[in-house]
Amino acid sequence: MKVVDLFSGCGGLSLGFEGAGLNINAAFDWWDPAIAVYRENISHPIFKQDLSDVDASVKLISAFRPDMIIGGPPCQDFSHAGKRNEGNRANLTIAYSEIIAAIRPKYFVMENVGRAQNSIAFKDAERTFREAGYGLTMTVLDASLCGVPQKRKRFFCIGKLGEANGFLSCILASHQSDRPMTIREYFGDEFGIDHYYRHPRNYSRRAIFSIDEPAPTVRGVNRPIAPGYSKHAGDPVDLKGLRPLTTDERAQLQTFPLNFKWLGTKTDKEQMIGNAVPVDLAKFVAKCIIEYEAKLLPSGEEAFMKNKEKFRKWLIATEGLTLRSTNDVVSRMNRASRLVDVESENDIEDIVFKLGKQEEFKAFSMSVRSQLRRAVCLYRDFQTADAV
Ligand SMILES: C[S@@+](CC[C@H](N)C(=O)[O-])C[C@H]1O[C@@H](n2cnc3c(N)ncnc32)[C@H](O)[C@@H]1O
Structure with a gap:
């Protein structure tokens, strides 16, 4: 797709x-x-x-x-x-x-x-x-x-x-x-803190949060601790020794990967992180x-099984493959059909892309990966010819 x-x-x-x-x-x-x-x-x-x-x-x-x-x-x-x-x-x-x-x-x-x-x-x-x-x-x-x-x-x-x-x-x-996911469940003790400050929208709300709860919504601005902040009844601990989360930590709360590269001013970064x-x-x-x-489609393997014999005949008659090569291609296509549903995609590039994303596929050697890709391309040629 x-x-x-x-x-x-x-x-x-x-x-x-x-x-x-x-x-x-x-x-x-x-x-x-x-x-x-x-x-x-x-x-x-x-x-x-x-x-x-x-x-x-x-x-x-x-x-x-x-x-x-x-x-x-x-x-x-x-x-x-x-x-x-x-x-x-x-x-x-x-x-x-x-x-x-x-x-x-x-x-x-x-x-x-x-x-x-x-x-x-x-x-x-x-x-x-x-x-x-x-x-x-x-x-x-x-x-x-x-x-x-x-x-x-x-x-x-x-x-x-x-x-x-x-x-x-x-x-x-x-x-x-x-039940909601907490920061500690997701990150363990990576942030090195138990509590942090998050500037409230207004002072009827608390500003101190624990990592044993989900973070409140990450917004597009990240304000420092307000100098006159006085304890709110809902704050679980005192403010002393606490800090706001950093820009990088807020990006992590938005579940961006650690290797994601942030460019631009601090204000722009905070804005795009909060927007995401x-x-x-x-x-x-x-x-x-x-x-x-x-669920709507038959699984790739089921769909392939229905066409397997026709595909075999086509490989011999149209592609001129020997029986042995034909059997190899059919068995590779069988393997590929467990990884990607060829019937559900229109474009061969999409099928090859999806195949490439599968962990099982990535684990094959380069030559096996290329054989599977070739089998899928041949199968797609067969489907196109069969539809005419
Ligand atoms: C809520 S953010 C989208 C966040 C994004 N879906 C994500 O997950 O990172 C809305 C985006 O719309 C963009 N935007 C606002 N007005 C626009 C316009 N007239 N044409 C194109 N993009 C616009 C903003 O630059 C902003 O990046």
Whole structure:
């Protein structure tokens, strides 16, 4: 499946989807510092584009023929239910829905803050998705129940063309944990602290947190300890000797890998870290979609078994292989079909990409890997010839 990421920022959503085994082909954003970080860490292309220009964006994005579009339009302008003062950034949610309706990928995933679902902009977007033929699964996920040591609640709207509403709800629910992930469970004692300071939004809230609980939402700013801070009733310990988390630690709470390279000013880095979808939350969602797809399709091996004899005859008749080489190719294809579902992909590049991502495949020697790739390519030629 070819995936394009819109409003990609520094790439939290992209990294998670890629980590789950999907093939990201391109990303789009317009903020230079985030584009630079994305480019530094992720190999597929990122384009600078104003996505509020729907017509121009549709032209650019369609060139990648995406089967799935993912993206988190900016969210700062959402008002609470019923208010009509949503600003320009809320309109980008509408722009996102118009891009989806124009391109009509098989799947789309939209991520946003929880209150987005009650906004006027989202109601417009939802109508556009439905009119374009999408069945929708809409849910608020708490990252700390999806393998991330952070209590971050985000709204996801996942669409699939021609599908029933709520199609992914059961799978999403079945994989969530019944208790939140704590920082210590995820990182052990790597941070070298038991408690830390996190500047509160207002002084009715506590500022001191323990690593034996999930972190509160990582925001786009990281303030130092306020000089006049006085103890809050909810603080588990005194402030003395505590510190705020560093920028790198906050990136880790967003489950970015340790070797991810952050460029730019401290302010820009904090902003893009706070903007991001936690990588492991994105991976959680992507894996649920992959599981859903796999349930709809016969497994790769089952599908191959049905065609095995026909493939064997084709190899001899059309490719002129000896019986021995034919048997080798068939047995290699059999092996490959356990690793990748050739029937579920349209492009040979996607099949080879997916195959290359499998741990079992990576463990083979170079010559076995190349034999398996050749068998898959021959099988795809056979399928194309058989379909004519
Ligand atoms: C919430 S962040 C997305 C974070 C990203 N999904 C991640 O996981 O890292 C929203 C992004 O939208 C981008 N953006 C805002 N307005 C835009 C526009 N008109 N065109 C393109 N990108 C825009 C911002 O630069 C920002 O990176």
